[in-house]
Amino acid sequence: MIQVFTFYLFATLLIASGAFTIFSRNPVHSVLWLILAFFNAAGLMVLVGAEFIAMLLVIVYVGAVAVLFLFVVMMLDIDFAELRAGFMKNVPLGILLAIIFVCELIFGIGAYRAGKIELADAPVNPAREGASNIEAVGELLYTKYIFLFETAGIILLVAMVGAIVLTNRKRAGVRPQKVADQVARRPEDATRNMQPEVGKGVEL
Numbered sequence: 001m002i003q004v005f006t007f008y009l010f011a012t013l014l015i016a017s018g019a020f021t022i023f024s025r026n027p028v029h030s031v032l033w034l035i036l037a038f039f040n041a042a043g044l045m046v047l048v049g050a051e052f053i054a055m056l057l058v059i060v061y062v063g064a065v066a067v068l069f070l071f072v073v074m075m076l077d078i079d080f081a082e083l084r085a086g087f088m089k090n091v092p093l094g095i096l097l098a099i100i101f102v103c104e105l106i107f108g109i110g111a112y113r114a115g116k117i118e119l120a121d122a123p124v125n126p127a128r129e130g131a132s133n134i135e136a137v138g139e140l141l142y143t144k145y146i147f148l149f150e151t152a153g154i155i156l157l158v159a160m161v162g163a164i165v166l167t168n169r170k171r172a173g174v175r176p177q178k179v180a181d182q183v184a185r186r187p188e189d190a191t192r193n194m195q196p197e198v199g200k201g202v203e204l
Helices: 003-022 025-048 051-075 080-085 090-115 133-144 147-166 179-184
Strands: none
Touching: 003 025, 003 090, 025 090, 051 133, 051 179, 133 147
16 A cells, blocks of 8 residues: 555656756756656656666766756856845745655655565566566676677767767867876886975975
C-alpha cells in the first residue's frame, strides 16, 4: 500500500515540478524546479528497483543542472541586490519545499524497505539471480557489452579532444603552450632543493 501511495506522490510532484520548470519566468526558479523534478524521477526509479538509474539522475543530471545554474548566473544580468532583498519573502516557500523533501525521503525509505513495485513477470536482474540492480548492470556492462562500453568511451574522448581543438584560439600577447617542451622537461630542471639560512628568507 505504501508503495502505491509513494508512487502517486512522486509522480504528481514530478509532473507539477516539470510544469513549473516550463512556465516559470525566472530562470533560476526554473533550474530549482528542474532539480526537484529530477529528485522525484529518481524516487520513481528506486520504487521499481532501478537504483543505478536513480543514482545517475541525482549525481549526473543534478550535477549538470548545478553547472547550468552557474552558466545562467554568469551569462544573464541578474540583480543580486534584488535577490537578497527578496530572500526573506521566499523563506516560507523554502521551508515548505524542505518539508516536502523530508516527507518524500520518509515515504521513499518506507516504500523501499517494503519492497519494489513489480512491473512485469520478467526477471529484473537477468545477469545473475539474486543480484542487486547495480550488480546486474555492472556484470552486463563489463562482460557482454564491454566492447560497446569501451567504444562509447573512445567516442566521447574524441569528441572532447575535437571540442578543445575547435575552440582553441591564439590571442595576441598570450604565449602559446608547448606540450613537447613540457613533456621533455627533466625533473631536476623543474625543481631545486634550497637550504636558505635562518633569517635570510626566499631570494626572488
